[in-house]
Amino acid sequence: MNNSAIGVFDSGVGGLSCVKELTALMPHENIVYLGDTARVPYGTKSVDTIARYAGEDIAFLERFNVKMILIACGTVSSVLMSRPLFENSSVKNYSGVIYPTVTAACAATRNSRIGVIGTPATIRSGCYGKAIRELRNDIKVYSKACPMFVPLVENGYIDKDDPVAKLIAEEYLEGMKREGVDTLILGCTHYPHLEGVISSVMGSGVRLISSGAEIAKYAERTLVSEGLQAEREERGTLELYCTDSEELFSENVGTFLGTTENTVISKCSVK
Ligand code: DGL
Numbered sequence: 001m002n003n004s005a006i007g008v009f010d011s012g013v014g015g016l017s018c019v020k021e022l023t024a025l026m027p028h029e030n031i032v033y034l035g036d037t038a039r040v041p042y043g044t045k046s047v048d049t050i051a052r053y054a055g056e057d058i059a060f061l062e063r064f065n066v067k068m069i070l071i072a073c074g075t076v077s078s079v080l081m082s083r084p085l086f087e088n089s090s091v092k093n094y095s096g097v098i099y100p101t102v103t104a105a106c107a108a109t110r111n112s113r114i115g116v117i118g119t120p121a122t123i124r125s126g127c128y129g130k131a132i133r134e135l136r137n138d139i140k141v142y143s144k145a146c147p148m149f150v151p152l153v154e155n156g157y158i159d160k161d162d163p164v165a166k167l168i169a170e171e172y173l174e175g176m177k178r179e180g181v182d183t184l185i186l187g188c189t190h191y192p193h194l195e196g197v198i199s200s201v202m203g204s205g206v207r208l209i210s211s212g213a214e215i216a217k218y219a220e221r222t223l224v225s226e227g228l229q230a231e232r233e234e235r236g237t238l239e240l241y242c243t244d245s246e247e248l249f250s251e252n253v254g255t256f257l258g259t260t261e262n263t264v265i266s267k268c269s270v271k
Pocket of ligand 1: 012074
């Protein structure tokens with residue numbers, strides 16, 4: 001057993017999709033979350049810049065003596081496949097979203113046609129396609145960058161019937177629909193917050209795989225198999241940090257997590 005917190009980070013509020021699942025699966029764990037809201041989006045930036053930001057985010061979480069770090073950001077996870085982001089880190093248990101998500105998608109598809117949507121950086125890296133081919137080379141992968149989804153989420157345009165969100169989703173997903181995918185990877189952790197809109201455009205026959213939820217399930221499996229779960233009677237605490245104004249961040253936390261019980265929200269600097 002290990003009562004240290006689990007560290008989670010993302011460029012903004014997207015990683016809360018992972019936190020939501022983590023608190024449901026392991027309510028007794030303490031969680032420290034960093035949303036780098038001052039520098040969001042990461043997904044339109046270069047690999048060098050994303051790697052530098054990620055290094056600072058990791059160093060910030062290390063200050064809390066965390067037992068594990070979850071990169072709840074598809075963009076940083078794609079960079080982790082080519083850059084040793086944890087080379088100098090004291091934290092040995094860490095994961096990005098790619099492999100847990102791909103494993104779930106390969107298990108879910110029935111027609112061997114998987115769609116991947118993500119930020120421009122993630123889609124450009126081809127990381128999901130590579131990871132899928134490592135597991136199964138019979139699967140056809142269709143990818144599409146959806147850069148306008150992140151600002152929609154960060155600004156709260158997430159309602160299933162929101163006309164702006166719907167129009168943008170239709171524009172992005174039309175080609176994907178035509179390809180007949182039966183499984184769609186939400187390869188950016190912001191996208192599960194738009195699940196209602198995405199699902200209504202894709203149709204109920206298409207299974208959506210949330211990268212945020214899959215990395216949380218991976219964390220639970222790892223902590224259990226390594227005997228590193230927290231041992232406490234009470235609910236764990238949730239310390240949430242953002243690098244820009246707490247105002248919008250707090251609003252989003254309320255919307256995405258549904259509760260702010262046991263939660264402390266603070267502004268921080270990662271430099
Ligand atoms: N939530 C992020 C991801 O999973 C990042 C979005 C962004 O910063 O562009 O890719």
